[in-house]
Amino acid sequence: MSKIFSFGFWNTIAGVILRNRTVILVIIGAITIFLAMQWKNMRFSYTEANLLPDHHEINQEYQKFLDQFGEEGNVLLIATNDPTLFTREKFNAWNKLAEKLDSFPEVEYTIGIGELKKLQKFSNPPRFELVPLVKEDQVNQKQASNYKKELFDSLPFYEGLVYSKNTNTVQTAVYIKKDIVNSKRRKIFILDEIVPLIKNFEKEQNIEVHVSGMPYIRTLNSQSIIDEIGLFVGGALLVTSLIFFFFFRSFRATFISMFTVIIGVMWSFGFLGLMHYEITVLTAIIPPLIIVIGIPNCIFLINKYQQEIKNHGNKAKSLQRVITKVGNATLMTNVTTAAGFATFIITESTLLKEFGIVASVNILAIFVLSLLIIPIIYSYMPRPKEKHLKHLGKTWIEGFVDWIQRTVRHRRITIYICSILFLVASIIGIYQIKVSGSLLEDMPKDTGFFQDIQFFEKEFDGILPLEILINTKKKKGVLKLSTLKRMQRLEELLLDIPELSQPVSVVDLVKYSKQAYYNGNPKYYQLPTSQEQNFIFPYIKSLSNGNSNQLDAYVDSTGQYARMTVFMKDVGTEEMEKIEENLWPKIYKIFPKDRYEITMTGRALVFQKGTTYLVKNLVMSLALAIVLIAIFMAWMFRSFRMIIISLVPNLLPLLITAGMMGFLGIPIKPSTILVFSIAFGISVDDTIHFLAKYRQELKAHNWKIKKSVYPALRETTVSMFYTSIVLFFGFSVFMISSFGGTKALGGLVSATLLFAMLSNLLLLPSLLLSLERNIANKKTLKKPHLQILTDGEEMEEEEKEDKEN
Incomplete structure (x- = not known):
């Protein structure tokens, strides 16, 4: 040689x-x-970047979640904490902005103040229907003030989703169609449509707007x-x-x-x-x-x-x-x-x-x-x-x-x-070396979009979606009251962790249903009792019929799987491992392994x-x-x-x-x-x-x-x-x-x-x-x-x- x-x-x-x-x-x-x-x-x-091989257990769990509920990183968030938002002119302009966003073919739907629906009870047949919160195209000052009061005082279901009660921050969630969320079309849509639209709105209304969400961050x-x-x-x-x-x-x-x-x-x-x-x-x-x-x-x-x-x-x-x-x-x-x-x-x-x-x-x-x-x-x-x-x-x-x-x-x-x-x-x-698995740590710190990330972390306690998949091992097992109570205990457990935001799951929808059943009284925003479930659950089933499909976001079509979404702050690998180490024994105590299968997943965790x-x-x-x-x-x-x-x-x-x-x-x-x-x-x-x-x-x-x-x-x-x-x-x-x-x-x-x-x-x-x-x-x-x-x-x-x- x-x-x-x-x-x-x-x-x-x-x-x-x-x-x-x-x-x-x-x-x-x-x-x-x-x-x-x-x-x-x-x-x-x-x-x-997916750092794990396709056959890795963590990747397979994430893919299983996607098969059940689809892409979880398709939400683009637009928020402001401007104190003048609920004046007549700016309130109407904010709602028009959401309508404009909703009109794009790349958008599946939006959830903002103007698009909010209230659950309303109807008796013949017994059902819940979603009715608009804001009924007028243009509101006057008195109406704008009333809507603010109703939103912050009477609709706890939307806390953490549409508003932050502590700081009066309001956000609009824009759900991008899942088939374009990981494609070139997403980039063109956000850079050529969303960004100019937001900048123009800020200039016209003199309102500082913050934009975030995984599609925006990725782009x-x-x-x-x-x-x-x-x-x-x-x-x-x-x-x-x-x-x-x-x-x-x-x-x-x-x-x-x-x-x-x-x-x-x-x-x-x-x-x-x-x-x-x-x-x-x-x-x-x-x-x-x-x-x-x-x-x-x-x-x-x-x-x-x-x-x-x-x-x-x-x-x-x-x-x-x-x-x-x-x-x-x-x-x-x-x-x-x-x-x-x-x-x-x-x-x-x-x-x-x-x-x-x-x-x-x-x-x-x-x-x-x-x-x-x-x-x-x-x-x-x-x-x-x-x-x-x-x-x-x-x-x-x-x-x-x-x-x-x-x-x-x-x-x-x-x-x-x-x-x-x-x-x-x-x-x-x-x-003294530490291992960091932060998804955001390497991102440019001096850019506007990173400062927006920090804004959302502060206002809504996190921006990175963490998903908990609950398998009841039985069809229609999710809507059993015993399962819902276990899920509520898990929500309370997660709320005690400062690095995590308020969870969102079918529990919130059921609690909102009880509130709606009692004519929207916010003190009834809680799970129904065993006696109440017999006459409230028939109403809840109506939510999976027709065009509303409200349950689809939280429960799969068989009723066997439920998702619980929580947003976490940009914590490192070691800190997250400590959180998991402390969390899993408590989760298994709530959901026994022989009766439930619990998976923690999400893009950031992967x-x-x-x-x-x-x-x-x-x-x-x-x-x-x-x-x-x-x-x-x-x-x-x-x-x-x-x-x-x-x-x-x-x-x-x-x-x-x-x-x-x-x-x-x-x-x-x-x-x-x-x-x-x-x-x-x-x-x-x-x-x-x-x-x-x-x-x-x-x-x-x-x-x-x-x-x-x-x-x-x-x-x-x-x-x-x-x-x-x-x-x-x-x-x-x-x-x-x-x-x-x-x-x-x-x-x-x-x-x-x-x-x-x-x-x-x-x-x-x-x-x-x-x-x-x-x-x-x-x-x-x-x-x-x-x-x-x-x-x-x-x-x-x-x-x-x-x-x-």
Whole structure:
């Protein structure tokens, strides 16, 4: 297998590339056009990411609920606490707004003050009918005041649904048709119809209106993702191009590099479209990620080409050596980086699996593009002039290189002490890390829709629907008085939990029925007694007949299943787990397991459970990444000892970052857990470069350790510094995101890679020097599979090739 990466193989590759320049460019152009045509297939996610596999028990429970009652996240809420709402003009305007909303074909129905129905008893036949609360199209001031009094004093059924009694906040619930709630039509409807309508209403009536509900939150959140993709790509291109130009001081080299990574970005978008993957918060970072990872490839290739030109001035020979010498090492580093992302494929989460596939494939693709495009373009261009090579003699970085060497030579004990102190502090910090399954935590905090979320949480005690599905195991078991009383006890139990809102269920409808039976007297808003049920329940059955179908929202068609909806505040995973842990024993006491089956579900709860599941899977994927890269290092250096010495300086930065998360209060969540696999796959590249060069120096210096470490360190420090700076600022671009998770991802990866650079430059050579007798010897590094040749070795190989030919 080692022959695959031999000098002869790469020399052949170089010949093929340079002899078939035009054909290769045509092929790249054709693939680019083909993938650009796939952009039309790109889809943006219209729901929250489902982090659980389809066959998971939590997902199956949620699907069972949807089968019984349909989509639960189809309510859009519009509210105001304006004290002048019940003046004649504004009251009429508020009702007209609801009528306008109800007229849209995308809306199933609305529930607002103007659309409210009162239950009214009729005797012949015995029945309840819904009659309008507001009977007039236009009301006068006296009528508006009377309706306010009746709503707040006489209709407790609508408390928490239409009004908040404590703050006089009034809301209109807009139920969007379930067939469009998770489609592109929802986005168009909300952005093009709802948002302009609300803004126009606010301007005309001088009323501050708050909008929320899961369809609205999902739509504006996904729109923020779309808006940020261009921001990330543009920011990554700008930052990396500026840094690249600062290093090379060449417009030509900068342009060639930017052209290469732009092609890579086009391929990444095309691949998303080709695979028909949704663009989510995760997949949205892949295009800028390709830029950040692709630029170091360009740095290595162009820097080597210019060094060769400076050494001997032969352009053809320089281009061949670029492919031969840099291609092999760059392939290895890109493979390790891709491996870090590819480990996500083993998770059963569709979201992470797609992210892993697209990221790993495109990382390898940008390597191929760099290896092909840069030498080919330079082959058509004149030889670089002396001004293009000036950066090779820079002295400003020599000070940094000298400091690294001095520290390794004279302060190894200090390096070990600092490493141990960092390790101990990190372990302390790791114990303070919390897991967060918050659905809203990562959403942009400075946007209007997030401030509206906070408004609804304050006024109505929550915005995220939590559903409790009650299976009575008997047809028509829900409307038995004994079941209703148990449900009322459960409602009282939930009301005592401050993180949850007032529950809504068939119990409220039955209580309202009793109130209606007693001519609307609010003191009778309670469950009927066993004597009353005989003459009230026939009226209740009328609610499931005709066009009203009031029971359908709370009870399934068989009467066996009931739902109880409660809205919860944006609590984290750990807090919700505590609530559940305390709640379930009490629930089972109310609903014995042998007679009832109780399920707690809902989109927000599924997301929280998915976060816990995902963290466990990502820890496994990180462990797999470490094992894969360890095997890769063993294959390259054929030594278990070298695995240990290469992993230590790469694992320490991960632990330091984890400790920082604990001290800074950054929780473990889907976005931040990615940091470790990404950073580990990238940081190990520096180790490969250093150890490969170290092996060359060992051979050149007759296996003298000290004489080999320092030259290897001097030569690799510059390239490590350049690529680490590019990666640091490249990933820092993600910190401009308005999404908390993406911002944390960018900052944590940048910090980890900076720690990794210092660890590989200080700790790795120190370990080699301190353990030279046991690890870094001729036997250990006798014949590595990774063949990165020195100039002397290369000349010998070239002479062999000439003789054979």
